[in-house]
Amino acid sequence: MSIFNSEWEAVIGLEVHVQLATESKIFSGSSTNFGAEPNTQACNIDLGLPGVLPVLNKEVLNMAIKFGLATNARINTPTTFARKNYFYPDLPKGYQISQLESPIVEEGYLEIITEQNGNKRIGITRAHLEEDAGKSMHEDFEGMSGIDLNRAGTPLLEIVSEPDLRSPSEAVSYLKSIHSIIRYLEISDGNMAEGSMRCDANVSVRKKGEEILGTRTETKNVNSFRFVEKAIEFEIKRQIGLLESGQEIVQETRLYDSNANVTRSMRSKEFANDYRYFPEPDLLPVVIEQALINNIKDSMPELPQEKKERFIEEYDLTEYESGILSSDKDLANFFEELVKTTNKPKISGNWVIGELSAFLNKGNLNIQDSKVDAKNLGNLILRIEDKTISNKMAKEIFEEMWNSSKTPDEIISSKGLQQVTDEKEILALIDKSIEENPKQVEQFKSGKDKLLGFFVGQVMKSSQGKANPQQVNELIKKRLEE
Ligand code: ADP
Ligand code: MG
DSSP, X not given: OOSSSSSEEEEEEEEEEEEOOOSBOSSSSOBXXXXXXXXXXXXXXXXXXXXXXXXXXXXXXXXXXXXXXXXXXXXXXSBOOEEEEOOOTTOTTSEEEEOOSSOSEEEEEEEEEETTTEEEEEEEEEEEEEEOOOEEEOXXXXXXXXXXXXXXXXXXXXXXEOSOBXXXXXXXXXXXXXXXXXXXXXXXXXXXXXXXXXXXXXXXXEETTOOSOOOOEEEEEEOSHHHHHHXXXXXXXXXXXXXXXXXXXXXXXXXXXXXXXXXEEEEEGGGOXXXXXXXXXXXXXXXXXXXXXXXXXXXXXXXXXXXXXXHHHHHOOOHHHHHHHHHSHHHHHHHHHHHHHHOOHHHHHHHIIIIIHHHHHHTTOOGGGOSSXXXXXXXXXXXXXXXXXXXXXXXXXXXXXXXXXXXXXXXXXXXXXXXXXXXXXXXXHHHHHHHHOHHHHHHHHTTXXXXXXXXXXXXXXHTTTOBOHHHHHHHHHHHHTO
């Protein structure tokens, strides 16, 4: 059963939790550093002990406003906080401070590129601030669970999309766009493996042409782009299967099991939470002055979309190339650094997207951890451009640069890899090859043009691959047609 080209249509809305990269927590001065000893970074405010008073971290507001401006949203003023009440072992205080009415960011959108329909606008319903809960730890404890409250009170921005997404790949595209924006804005490291960005996927299906939304399920805390795609794909197929066999979709929360590639029911609607929201009595409504918004506007960095358009314009790259190069801020910086050395955007872009990305992927590394820096890669490209080395040699040299941290020139001279471009030297090799193959020369002269390739091959071989193939080609033609 294919989920595409069928009579069914998928409807997807994402809720994305982004951990904001502040030094201290949203309502206290405790550190937000990742990886500290359990329960060493949670103070009485994070724990909600009686009598404590939360104080809003101003930086959290600035970051949320940045996100709102980057996604064409309205910044609400005053923005208000609310208590969301529920019991869970990792939330010993029994409530979470969140936002319900008048969230800081409302009614925005961003553009994604889709496989089928080109550019598409995805609505952002709201983005609100809240504090994170602690963490239950099941692994190291026999017959009980541990609780680590270091994460309690870490600032989160929850970004809720409209149900505008229509396929797993659109959902991933949207998620990557959010990831790219928060990293450009430097409001989060977006590290999904460490939980700095987590995604809940709401999925329903309906017959094409139907206006009313179908019953949805919500798959919680999916923590990689690939898993988001897989989880949604599974959920769409599961729901279509149920409906086609006359069953109903149960509105429920589900979990994705990446090992089995299935989603499983976690809790159904009957146990749905009633959070008994009420206005947070310990925090006043926060008035956001226009002057603050203007200041933040003035300090906004260039955003992915703008950078992409500039790359197309300034460097004459294709949409595809600039899309990749602008998707990550550090990758874009590396590329521009490279162009400073080479002054050749096209070939530089090709090296970043091709060879460099392949080596990064193989080592599971970010561009910041690249073993070859922009300066050295730039010098390697210059050696191709001035014909010291061929493209093929450059790839071998690149591999050695990666493994040895030597400069390209060191490797070229220590291995004697310079390309032979001296005409006399090449002509000598050509003459030798002509001398050794009189039969082929005759055949060529009587019209068998294909033999040109034979001679090029001979000369390349006798130069041990160091002759410039294009030059060899031209010189042989001249010699044989004399
Ligand atoms: P809740 O807070 O209970 O999860 P919301 O109304 O805030 O509910 O919706 C959360 C997310 O679910 C939003 O991203 C929204 O776009 C999406 N959504 C709502 N209804 C549907 C539906 N029928 N199918 C798919 N997604 C939906
Ligand atoms: Mg939800």
